Amino acid sequence: MIRGIQPTDMERCARLLIEAYNREPWNNRWTDESATRYLNELAASKDFVGFVICENEEVIGAMFAHRKTWWTNDELFVDEFYISPSKQRQGFGERLLEHAERYAKSQNLAGLTLLTNKYFPAKRFYEKHNYTLAEHVIYMYKEV
Numbered sequence: 001m002i003r004g005i006q007p008t009d010m011e012r013c014a015r016l017l018i019e020a021y022n023r024e025p026w027n028n029r030w031t032d033e034s035a036t037r038y039l040n041e042l043a044a045s046k047d048f049v050g051f052v053i054c055e056n057e058e059v060i061g062a063m064f065a066h067r068k069t070w071w072t073n074d075e076l077f078v079d080e081f082y083i084s085p086s087k088q089r090q091g092f093g094e095r096l097l098e099h100a101e102r103y104a105k106s107q108n109l110a111g112l113t114l115l116t117n118k119y120f121p122a123k124r125f126y127e128k129h130n131y132t133l134a135e136h137v138i139y140m141y142k143e144v
Contacts, residue, residue: 001053001054001057002054003054004051005050005052010043012058013039013062013064014035015032015035016061016062016083017030017035017080017082019084020084020085021082039064042079045066048066049066049067049100049103050064050065051103053083060084060092061081061083062080063078063096064080065077065081065112067107070110073110075109076112077113081093081096114131115139
C-alpha cells in the first residue's frame, strides 16, 4: 500500500533513513536527532509532497519531495527516496517511484527531478526506469 506521509510516520521514516544511509555504500552518519530534524524540515515546506510504502501496515520506504516551480512547467523534485535495506530489490522502490510519477502526471507537472551519486547503485536504478543524466547540470560545493 502506498499513501501520503502522516505526522505519525516521521519517527519510522527517520529510522529507515538511518538504516538505508548509515551503511554501505553511502556510509552517512545520521543520528536519530539529525534524521528527524532533516525530514521534519522537508515536510514543513508548503509545497511538500511525501509518500510511504507499507507492507502489512508497516512503513518500509519513503519519498520526500516538493513541487518546484520551473520556467517551463512545475516539476516534482525528489529530496529523499529510500527503502528499508531488507526490502530492497523486491520491487518496492519501483512501485513507489511509479506512484510518484502518476502523481506528477495527475497534477500536470512536467516530471520528476532528483540528485543522486553517480558512483552508487541508485544511478543504475533510475536509468533502468528511464531517467536521463542531465549532462548540462553540475552540482558544486565548497567546504568551509
